[in-house]
Amino acid sequence: MNLHQANILIVDDDKDVLTAVRFLLKMEAKTVLTETNPENIHKLIMTNDIDIVMLDMNFRSSINTGNEGLFWLKEIKKWKPAQSVIMITAYADIDLAIKSLKEGAADFIVKPWHNENLINLLTETLYKQTSPEIKEKINERKTDVKIIGASESMQLLFHKLQKIAPTDANILILGENGTGKDLVARYIYQLSLRRNYPYIKVDVGSLTETLFESELFGHKKGAFTDAREDRTGLIEAADKGTLFLDEIGNITLQQQAKLLTVLQNREVTRLGANAPTPVDIRLLSATNLPLRELANETHFRRDLIYRINTVEITVPPLRERGEDIILLAEHFLEIYEKKYFKQKFRLSDSAKKKLMLYHYPGNVRELQYTIERGVIMSDSNVLKAEDITFSPMEQPEENNQPIPTHNLEDLERTAIEQVIQKHNGNISQAAKELGLTRGALYRRLEKYGL
Structure with missing residues (x-):
């Protein structure tokens, strides 16, 4: 059951508390009942299908002064042993609240509370009521990332995600452009044990050599001309959380070596700093390159592939x-x-x-x-x-192309255009595939007006 389906009863003699909770839960719960007199609890829980009772520890009536909440908790448990009860307490009543857990309370909350904490507590309490079979299904969908798919290939993907998400394994996400690799990364993060810590996404393929270091590693004031203040790098910002490196297949061999050092030593050194900073991150990476192409050592370091690829998953094309x-x-x-x-x-x-x-x-x-x-x-x-x-x-270019030419210059121009488009404008990768130096490729681009 989720909170939107739940019936909540709040029992407290403070009308301001009742008003505040009723207003908060009005849009969150199915039904919200409030009561100032605990004498009416029996009638309310026996005539209504109450999922959670929120019960104050102290009332102004003189039943077991200082322990009124415990008294009514015991009464509720006599009437409905399976009833979930959350005790409301002040800071001075913590010992009593702990005692209430021994008497069968599901949990307690200290007032004044943060609204988000109360919503989370109610949600968790409802979850504890759920049967093991239903819990397993809830666990499978405990994320607000919506990935739609009923096909066999997507069901296999979901099955794999359920297995790997709660681990700390580094994951390489493979798939063509537009398949939803970013969505899969956030899905993994939200099902992981690090979901309450930072999630940092970096499109590393778009970073220049200089930006790569300053953005990922951070810098000290004065490390370079425009470094006017200390800056935390994105790897350091992701400490205890998850770092998602998108388009990792596009980084240079030099950048790969620097990233490998961080992953091996689990520490990062800001530009201009002498001492490294320890980091604890889970790494997710994504690329549209096939794994066999990524494994080409002229393009990508094999030792880095092993670091980022404890498990690889492939998002199927549409x-x-x-x-x-x-x-x-x-x-x-x-x-x-x-x-x-x-x-x-x-x-x-x-x-x-x-x-x-x-x-x-x-x-x-x-x-x-x-x-x-x-x-x-x-x-x-x-x-x-x-x-x-x-x-x-x-649309495939050949559909709109004129009859192929055998002119060598035309063929060279077409080949250059196609390879540059294939690599999304990355000149280094295009030059590599064409068997040219960067300088030679630039000369040809100028020659053909590209």
């Missing part, structure tokens, strides 16, 4: 996920009909057929933008095949 395409399309319809203040949308049969027949080179991201365009442009609340247009950016 074209291999079958009916997930329709599930995702309907999910995006709900999002964009609200965003653009449209009526409730549905997919026509012709739209579903068109969606299912497409190959999605841009994967889930391409489907998302396709549905968004359809919602904006559609003249009705039924999305038809003609409302669905796929991005020309993702």
Whole structure:
């Protein structure tokens, strides 16, 4: 059971407390009952399906002065032995509150409390009531990251995520662009034992050599020209939490060596500093490169692969996920009909057929933008095949190319364009694949006006 399905009874003679709790839980719980007189508890819990009783330790009535809460707790347990009771106490009553746990209270909370703490306590108490079978299912979904997928390939992915998320293993997430590697990383983090500590995401592929060190390792004041103050690096900021390095396949061999040193020694040295700082992080990494290409030692250090890749998982491309395409399309319809203040949308049969027949080179991201365009442009609340247009950016270039030429310069220009696009504009990687130096590639770019 979750809190939105729960019936809560609060018993306290302080009307201000009752008002505050009722106002807080109004949008969180199914029903909120309040009572100032503990004499009425029996009637309330026997005539209502109460999931949790919040019970004050002290009332102004003179029943067992100083122990009124314990008295009523025992009475409740006589009437309904399985009833969950949370005791409300002041700082001076901590010993009594601990005693109440021995008498069968589910937990206690000290007033004044933080609202977030109370919500968490109620949620945890409801969770403790749940049967082991249901608990297992709740554990499988204890995250606000929504990953949609009923296909066999996604079920296998979920199964693997459930196994590896609660461990401290470093994980390498593989998959094509647009498959949702970022979402998977956050899903792992939220199911991990480090979920209450920082989650830091870094797109390392976009960092220059200089930025790579200052951003990840931090720097001391005066370490370089613009270092006007001390700065904590992102690795240090992730201490005790999770560090997600996106597009790790795009970093240079020199950057790889520096990252490897940090992972091996579990300490980081800021630029301009002499002493290292110990760090305790869990590392998640992602790349769109196939593992066999990543394992090429001219491109990526094998010792670093072993460090970042205790377990690797592959997010399947959308074209291999079958009916997930329709599930995702309907999910995006709900999002964009609200965003653009449209009526409730549905997919026509012709739209579903068109969606299912497409190959999605841009994967889930391409489907998302396709549905968004359809919602904006559609003249009705039924999305038809003609409302669905796929991005020309993702279409194979050869479909729109003129008849191939045998001119060597034209062939060279085309090869350079394709390789640079493949590596998202990364000149170093493109030069490597073409068998050129960076300087030679730049000269050719200038020659062809690219």
